[in-house]
Amino acid sequence: MERPSIKNEEQYDALREKGYSQEKAARIANTPNAGKKGGKASDYEDRTKKELYDQAKNVGIEGRSKMNKRELIHALRNN
Known part of the structure; x- marks a missing residue:
């Protein structure tokens, strides 16, 4: 492959x-x-659910449409 x-x-x-x-x-x-470095990303807790959803989409997290904000944060941190 x-x-x-x-x-x-x-x-x-x-x-x-x-x-x-x-x-x-x-x-x-x-x-x-x-x-790229810079440390300018905001904390996940300070982001909206839509922002978290969009980030989860960008990194390919499956099942994101059924996740609440807390679950999205957990998935992003552990992906």
Whole structure:
């Protein structure tokens, strides 16, 4: 099977070395802000449910449409 295109190869390789699956490492390395630092993201608790839902959609969390805000936060932190 061919590996999908990776936007941030360095981040992908580092995640794989940490034991992340190919799928999860690719998903993280292909996010729009992959590899960028700055710590400007707001705390999950300060975000709206729609913002959390959109983030969950971006990272491919399944079952997100049935989750409440607390469940979305848990899923995002443990994905």
